Amino acid sequence: MRITQHLYLPGHLLLLALLMACNSKEGSPNATAETQAGPDEIRISSDQFKEGDMLLGNPSERAFGETLEVSGVLDVPPENRVVISAVQGGFVKSITLLVGDEVRKGQQVVSLENPEFLRLQQQYLETREQIPYKEAEYRRQKTLFEEHISSEKLFLQAEGDYRSSLARLNGLGSQLELLNFSLEAVESGNLSAVSPVFSPISGSVTRVNVRKGAFVSPASEIMEIVDRDHLHLELTVYEKDVTRLHKGQRIRFGLPELSEQQYDARVYLIGTSIDENRTVKVHAHLEGDSKPDFLVGMFVRASIELGDAPGGSGQNQWLSLPESAVVTKAGQSWILILEEKQESGYLLRQMPVVTGLSAEGFIAVEGEGLGPQSKVLIQGAFNLVEAP
Missing domain, CATH: 2.40.420.20 (conserved putative lor/sdh protein from methanococcus maripaludis s2 fold)
Known part of the structure; x- marks a missing residue:
């Protein structure tokens, strides 16, 4: 016997099922498109x-030209990096600059105090005061000698004293000028135990090694000042690749620690000796006016475009x-x-x-x-x- 069962749904459930079926059919084209x-x-x-x-x-x-991948640093020429030191030892009287401060050429950066500076000025004045007398004595003995009144010995002695005093005066004057004392001020009686020290270049302070009250000797490095106007690349190239380089080759370089931006440079000088690591230094000049605030010593990665260099494969x-x-x-x-x-x-x-x-x-x-x-x-x- 076959038994048939019939399922009856209420009207509102049947309507809901029909609506869901319609929505499913309307959404199917998009699903098909994805598949x-x-x-x-x-x-x-x-x-x-x-x-x-x-x-x-x-x-x-x-x-595309063949490139040589190298690394190096940003650097400045030796004349753009100076170490401030003392001509003669003394105690730091004043020092107001900090690392990062900008200085102008001729600006005072530190002052040193030493009683010896006063002694030098006193010796200069005393020697200067003796010059007129010794000059007059020299001329008098010269006249007497020429008239055969005085002996040659006395004349030569007076001449030696005069010329020795002149040499001593000039030597003391040069020492005072090295210590940045004005001879005009000293001669007018303005003596000081404090010697000012000036910057020989414009740039920024990169190191300060002393503090107020410290004693510095001529061998002490008081501070370092660097002029970044002539920044360049100092690249390291292995000896096997040196023969592929020549002056004028284009360089693209970046600062991997900062950003992915690339900058331009050109090979300017190639070293002529190999160091203990079997590498050669290559000096390159930066190109373009829009450069960020590069710092001396920053690490760079560079690509040298070999182009038609000897050993290169060209374009x-x-x-x-x-x-x-x-x-x-x-x-x-x-x-x-x-x-x-x-x-x-x-x-x-x-x-x-x-x-x-x-x-x-x-x-x-x-x-x-x-x-x-x-x-x-x-x-x-x-x-x-x-x-x-």
Whole structure:
């Protein structure tokens, strides 16, 4: 015997079930569209494209020269770096500068006090006062000697005393000028035990090694001042690569510890000796007016464009894309190719590529079927690419 059971639903439950079925059918086209994308395909809507600030572009042929990757530091010439020291020992009377302060050429940076400075000034004045008498005695003995009234011995003695006093006066005067005392002030009776010390260059203070009241000797380094107007690159190159360099080669360098921004320089001097690490120093001049506040000693990474240098491979034409178009994940580089532009959005395909040289924000790429007519997502690709 066959038994048939009938299920009866109340009217309001039946209506609810019908509405849910209709909504499910209306939403199905979108779900189908997502499933139409293959494993290497990505579908994004027009709104997503706009909100993600995405941009499409074409690969272009660019010339890439072979580069040499090196490292180094920012430095200044020896004449732009001075160490302030004392000509003669003394106690620090005043020092007001701190590391980072800017100073002008001729500005007083420290003052030293020593009673010996007073003795030097007194000796200068005493010697100066003796000059007129010894000069007069010298001239008198000279006249007497010429008239055969006085002996040659007395004349030579008077001449020696006079010239010795002149030499002593000039020597004391030079010492006082080295200590930055004004001879005019000393001769007018303004004596002082305090010697001012001035900066020989304009620049900024990079080191202060003393404090008020400390005794400094001529061997002491009071402070260091650096003029950054002539900053340059001091690069380290291995001996095997030196023969590939020549004056004028372009350099792109950056400060990896601060930012990814790149700056320009050119090779100016190449060292002629190899140090104990089998490396050679290469001196390069910075180019461009818009430079940040570089500091002496900053670490840099640089790419020297070898171009047609001896041993270099010259310039080569490569298909290239902006570096922002290439995404590297799990050791593989990828780009996103436009497969189809639809009314509702974009269908993109992940393409594996091989990358090569890079310069000025562009990178050489090779990929199967990739050509100048290909449409590539050159901005906004990073978050879309998925490693296999």
